[in-house]
Amino acid sequence: MKTKTTLIISLLIIALVFVSGWLVYSQMPGPVITHWNAQGQPDGYSSKTTAMVLMPLMMLFTSALLFGVPLIDPLRKNVESFRGIYNQTILVVNGFLLVVHVVSLAWNMGWRININVVMLVAVGLMLFLLGRLMSHARRNYFFGIRTPWTLSSDLVWEKTHRFGGKVFQVACGALLLGALIPDAAFAVIMLVVLGSALVPVVYSYVVWRQIEQQVGQ
Structure with a gap:
């Protein structure tokens, strides 16, 4: 997978996370559950605004880091030789964070997953x-x-x-x-x-x- 394609898909995933949060913003309780304990019970809360922007910002930072580190790697040529696989890794990480975000939204909207x-x-x-x-x-x-x-x-x-x-x-x-x-x-x-x-x-x-x-x- 080409780097440009990976970047576009990553930005679309991040945009999806951001937009989905704000679409259900009015339906979310306040404060919003953002953490669960080892038994799967809520034990951490944040304001709605913080909860809506935290994950997109985290994904932006993670993606920027993953896209940026090959540029400063002394063995950059080696990275380029498996860049397609590396790019897929970026999407895997963003996909995982997307799942976490969706599950969090669903729980706060009353779906007891x-x-x-x-x-x-x-x-x-x-x-x-x-x-x-x-x-x-x-x-x-x-x-x-x-x-x-x-x-x-x-x-x-x-x-x-x-x-x-x-x-x-x-x-x-x-x-x-x-x-x-x-x-x-x-x-x-x-x-x-x-x-x-x-x-x-x-x-x-x-x-x-x-x-x-x-x-x-």
């Missing part, structure tokens, strides 16, 4: 897509599993990201199964996300050590 189930499924699908995208990434300083060992070797980077992509996809399955026990959503998300982040880091060191030993023989 199970927030925990939605978050488990949404985070799971995002991890699945990020895992697929990650397996195509080449060495850079901003995107992917960046450890001293992956950044020091293209081979370690490639092996780690192929492995990490599979780990993320398995994590997706774990989160989808976790949707069957929504009361434990927070614990499941934390355990799975931390595990899927830590396992590839350890793997990158193991691969690096194996390569070093082979070179030393």
Whole structure:
């Protein structure tokens, strides 16, 4: 996917978030629920105006950051080699934030959606897509599993990201199964996300050590 196309779609998603909020502004209670606890019960509130502008601003900042970092990456040429995949990642992130916004609006309008189930499924699908995208990434300083060992070797980077992509996809399955026990959503998300982040880091060191030993023989 071309960068210009990704930028246009991202701006359209952000505009959709902004417009949808203001279209239902008059139907929203005051204050608006903006946070839920581990049991899926509301425990945080904001004014209607703050709630309506917070997510679009967050998405604008996140998108600007994701579009901007490749421009200052010393390995920019590597990023350009998988730029289509990187651009898809930007849309995945914006899509996730769009889901969060829509669910928040729906809850405040009286739709008692199970927030925990939605978050488990949404985070799971995002991890699945990020895992697929990650397996195509080449060495850079901003995107992917960046450890001293992956950044020091293209081979370690490639092996780690192929492995990490599979780990993320398995994590997706774990989160989808976790949707069957929504009361434990927070614990499941934390355990799975931390595990899927830590396992590839350890793997990158193991691969690096194996390569070093082979070179030393």
